[in-house]
Amino acid sequence: MTRVFNFSAGPAMLPEDVLQRAAAEMTDWQGCGMSVMEMSHRGKEFISIAQKSEGDLRTLMNIPGHYRVLFLQGGASSQFAMVPMNLLRGRERADYLNTGSWSKKAIAEAKRYCRVNVAVSGESAKFTEIPPRSAWALDAEAAYVHYTPNETIEGVEFHEIPDTGTVPLVADMSSTILSRPVDVSRFGLIYAGAQKNIGPAGLTIVIVREDLLGKEIPGTPTMFSYATHAKAESMYNTPPTYGWYIAGLVFSWIKEQGGLQAMAERNKKKADKLYRAIDESDFYHNPVTTSCRSWMNVPFTLARPELDSQFLDLAKKAGLVTLKGHRSVGGMRASIYNAMPEEGVNALIAFMKEFEQKHT
Numbered sequence: 183m184t185r186v187f188n189f190s191a192g193p194a195m196l197p198e199d200v201l202q203r204a205a206a207e208m209t210d211w212q213g214c215g216m217s218v219m220e221m222s223h224r225g226k227e228f229i230s231i232a233q234k235s236e237g238d239l240r241t242l243m244n245i246p247g248h249y250r251v252l253f254l255q256g257g258a259s260s261q262f263a264m265v266p267m268n269l270l271r272g273r274e275r276a277d278y279l280n281t282g283s284w285s286k287k288a289i290a291e292a293k294r295y296c297r298v299n300v301a302v303s304g305e306s307a308k309f310t311e312i313p314p315r316s317a318w319a320l321d322a323e324a325a326y327v328h329y330t331p332n333e334t335i336e337g338v339e340f341h342e343i344p345d346t347g348t349v350p351l352v353a354d355m356s357s358t359i360l361s362r363p364v365d366v367s368r369f370g371l372i373y374a375g376a377q378k379n380i381g382p383a384g385l386t387i388v389i390v391r392e393d394l395l396g397k398e399i400p401g402t403p404t405m406f407s408y409a410t411h412a413k414a415e416s417m418y419n420t421p422p423t424y425g426w427y428i429a430g431l432v433f434s435w436i437k438e439q440g441g442l443q444a445m446a447e448r449n450k451k452k453a454d455k456l457y458r459a460i461d462e463s464d465f466y467h468n469p470v471t472t473s474c475r476s477w478m479n480v481p482f483t484l485a486r487p488e489l490d491s492q493f494l495d496l497a498k499k500a501g502l503v504t505l506k507g508h509r510s511v512g513g514m515r516a517s518i519y520n521a522m523p524e525e526g527v528n529a530l531i532a533f534m535k536e537f538e539q540k541h542t
């Protein structure tokens with residue numbers, strides 16, 4: 183079996199150890215004679231899987247006891263609505279930081295429920311920078327401040343958690359969760375679709391401070407209330423059981439690797455290398471301001487865009503796949519989440535150098 187280096191933004195590469203373990207347990211999970219996919223979510227086997235998965239996530243992220251962890255469906259996109267529905271708490275306004283395509287989607291959805299104050303926007307600079315804190319116009323009466331710590335499409339990342347005082351901070355961490363240690367106590371709510379850095383698509387993780395629960399707007403569907411899922415331990419209805427199990431395998435894999443500090447060191451090293459290779463060449467270009475470049479998603483363009491398809495074809499032949507940039511920005515994008523080994527980044531850099539030499 184040959185595995186490729188898959189630079190997909192999501193669904194993305196998973197650690198090979200995790201896939202092997204899932205394969206070994208596929209038809210008979212630990213002697214119970216059935217696959218995790220076939221188990222009742224209320225049976226003792228699955229309950230043990232679910233509890234271990236949550237426990238490991240709590241350990242990894244050092245999640246305080248007054249936060250609930252929810253294992254939901256619907257993707258990060260459902261959170262764009264669930265956040266205002268649950269967190270407005272009688273207020274009429276919410277602050278949003280607009281730093282890229284995913285921020286914009288979150289803003290558009292929130293506008294259906296409240297008055298959105300776009301406290302800052304990087305749009306005039308085509309989302310290649312995050313304007314400094316001094317340029318933000320936060321509203322002290324806002325119900326919450328929503329931001330996107332890592333913009334998966336533009337490759338723009340906050341390297342510090344914004345200070346929003348007593349206003350709860352909400353983060354769409356879909357493409358950066360578990361890439362480094364993070365102080366959960368700074369947040370009111372964190373959400374993430376699993377398919378970037380956690381596991382299979384279909385699972386969405388929400389980490390929410392308990393005091394924010396139970397104040398949803400009238401008419402909120404039962405399934406869209408965080409309180410519903412918190413009360414039922416994410417088992418109000420059938421949860422995404424297989425995704426929850428794979429996420430658990432990924433959490434234990436990260437623990438074995440040395441936890442989030444070790445992930446951060448590795449991720450920084452991979453990203454630094456790749457940006458250095460891009461910056462040192464006149465052939466490749468990354469437009470993002472150095473201080474807010476993403477560790478996870480590295481977009482780059484070729485000096486001669488007419489070579490894009492040849493670059494992609496040859497890369498694929500070299501076992502480097504899914505490097506095509508998002509259709510909205512063009513060029514290339516290398517997503518280098520936790521599961522991308524350093525060898526994958528080394529192989530990409532070597533390929534890029536070779537391609538450049540052939541075409542300059």
Ligand SMILES: *Cc1c(COP(=O)(O)O)cnc(C)c1O
Pocket residue numbers: 192256257258259260284330332333334354355356357375376378
């Ligand atoms: C991928 C992504 C989303 C959308 O996730 P879905 O699970 O497909 O809804 C939202 N926000 C960010 C930052 C993403 O990277």
